[in-house]
Amino acid sequence: MDPPHPFIHEIKLTQWQKIRGVVLGVVLLPLRILLCALCFLLMWPVARLRFAGVSEEERSRPVSGWRLWLLHPVMRTLSRVAFVFLSFHWLKVKGRRADNKEAPVLVVAPHSGFMDMMVLPATELATVVSRSENSGLPVIGALLEFNQAVLVSRKDPQSRKNAVSQLNERLTSNGYWPQMLMFPEGTTTNGKALIKFKPGAFLAGVPVQPVLLRYPNKLDTVRWTFKGTTWLECLWHTATQPNTNCTVEFLPVYKPSEEEKSNPALYADNVQKLMAKALDVPATDYVLEGPVPVSKLGGLSLPFDSPARKTLSLLRKNNFTWSDVETALSRMMYRCRAQGQGSKVDADELVSLLELKDRQTALNICELYSKDETVDLRQVYVSMAAVSGSVPFKTLLHTAFTLYDDGKGSLSAEELSGLMGALLGIPQHNTSELYSATCRHDRVTEDDLLRVLTTHPTYQRLTNEYLQPEEAGSHLPMTNGHSVNNNKSVVNGNGSLHSKKSD
Template sequence: MSFDQRMRERQGAGALGQPPEIILNETFNPFLNDSQSVNGSVPAYEILKIVILLPVAVVRVLVFVVSLLLGYLFTKLALFRARNVLTRPFPQWRRWLMLPVRLFARVNLFACGFHYIHIKGRPASREEAPILVSNHVTFADPLFLFFRHLPVIVTAYENLNLPIAGAITKAMQAIAVDRLSRESRHHASGAIKRKAMCNDWSHVMIFPEATTTNGKLLVSFKAGAFTPGYPVQPILFRYPHVHMDPSWVAEGPPINWLIFRLMTQFHNFMLVEYLPVIHPTVAERKNPIQFGERVRLTMARAMNTSVTNHTFEDAALAMEAVRLKIDSASAMLEFGEFKKIAPFTVKEAKRCLSEFVTMDCSKRGAVTYKEYIKAINLPDCLLLQQVYRYFDRVNCGHISFRQYAAGIAFISNHSRFKEAVKAAYDFCGGGGADSPDEATFLRSLRALIPSVSKQQVHSLFDKLDLKNGGILRRADFASYCDDHPDFLLLILIGKPSLL
């Protein structure tokens, strides 16, 4: 690379520098149900099967509903006058009252077509392994675990408020956690350790992926199951299928349609394998992430599959992609790897995805330079080409959501971001005692882009002037830069001497 090329590259990076390059796994979407992968349509032979088995499905639905309601009544009986359900272990007689509920859970699985469940391996006693961990594919996983172990589960806080299932979850003396709250996760980690160390509780059961996948690989593990430093027993769930994928994932199908499809199959297969207990080393007790990774790799080898750095946040993005009616695979960031750039939150990622979808006029998961300048409503010029090149690092002529999000995350979380916003505001005329008006903003922007029209500046100024007062306030300018870091990038690339 020549000296002039290096200088242009340095200038094109702007005063904040360029984000580090990351390699993301684009070969597989762990949140896609096979039955939904072809436009969500049902093949003709499956429709015929549904018609034939419809009378059987009606009986199965009745059995499912009746057993669910009976289980709920026995659960309410077990919880009658019970206090501090989530913090004090049940006496043995209350656990006995839950035995019929466990049997009803097996009836529910039978009604869903899981007539025979193949079990491999030996479940460890609580003394051997106080913590159980498992991959999470569908609603049948916790039903089986409830039937077989009646464990203390770690679940999302909102599940406690579900009708019927909420009461059963409380009867399992669950550890509730808000997956998006660091404080809640910290409290949950302490509760896991307290309940795992006391034999008055049942096994502690955790799905360390913190979300459901299609079972074809293992996504990133949360550290909660491994922080106490106790032995764990991994459990593997597999659902061999040809036509009907039972996975309940972010991209669908809805739970009611999933249960209906399972009930209109002749038989559904479930394989459950108990792996040998895994004991942490001295080093792994001090480093639970390392312990969790060893457990994950052990489970992946037993499943003959691979691992990725997708996380619960990617599942949330997949659901947002479904809402925006785009391919969820193009919205995957693989957060476990992506966070090496910057601490990007789900809220920020969703906002970034919404902006990207607005720019992607062709809806093909890639934004060209023409689409980009059309979306930001500014004229073609060398400066805008440099801004676009900031995202298109390999100069391929289009940017993916991952490339766009990488640039936005790096800028918005940069240590000098606030300093850059202040410098950019001063450049736009805010360095004096008064806030700049539209005419001052026009002169500043034309110093960067001489060909910009008054109408384009007026449209941009309207977005910046939130109170329609005819002036550009510092707080409004900072808020716009928070939501549109690429606007700040435009100023910094055009005037690298500001920082």
């Protein structure tokens, strides 16, 4: 059985809960937001006072003296009070928090949303890692400065290198720096599964203390994910609850083996499995690559929202029949073969190729595959043909191979990445494992790639499960009431599936 998808969360309210939310919202929401804002306004001068008159050299060292013993408890108290005003009246703490010499890092999961900062008062305001862009925000920037947070820009590779260096320095300081608190999932989920941990917290190879964060409430209002309830809705629903429960549990310190110290990815995976077991949820290979949630399969990135399936959905909204889709695919195939590797088209050309009624749909399709108003037509054709079921997989792979092999009859590692990116609809950055499984005599041939994708224990899941065409086919109106795909399944007019073998 596949694990529950961690990137979808919807708050489902009964009629009574909706009425109660409106009534309490009118009374509680303005009052709670006002009191919480007042707490943050009080935090701001405390945060500024901590480094008033302090030189840059002193700022690069841990805070000590009266700035620590006086201001730290004040900030911790204000932080806790702010959450009380947001309905978190009680915080249950289980287990013992290790000191910074025992465990320089606290790894917290699952990461559900901004309410997770509730864990900070329970960890004595442990130092965090934050986006450098947040340092420019009013109040938040001052709080990050107070926290002596490690700042990193996701857009700047040098910033990431500097952050890793700074983290290693702090985590190996033998207690000189305060504990670090990190959310190794790197993004928010619905808590029904743990996604793959990023290695940042484990690079230094020092002991970590796993920390479990639970919200044992009948109505789960605190989580916001890639898809579903927005953070504003979460804030509204949480602030209108009479009370919201939160439990922080400190697990025993995890000391890495020598193998884990030399392999941060292994270390991260083992801690993920331990925490998943304690939470009684699956440990999965889901991860967020840039803005795209994906699952990992043998190094390949399988997007949660397939661009090809979303494209077929857009075409359905434009009243495309199955016959229209097949005609559009044929036109794209001929254009790709004519242009070869120079098959970039803009939105206007896409309108003509697909015979769309409006340019906006073409722009939406371009947005699914690229960052501008152009798209590699090979990607659109190959990925759509794969999930539509209009072309048998062996035939499709032959066509894709000829579009990427540059006439040599074999693929380089880079060309293999391009082909797999077209098949899956998003760029593939780590196809070395697939290349090794496929390559013979320093060549990747069409037959070898077909063999691996259809028989290899790992990669056959790609064709047998992920690229199954039923979903795309069943969502489109059919000109004759049914359509047959290359898995010999019939999709009838009402979308149900029947196998020919069982009829």
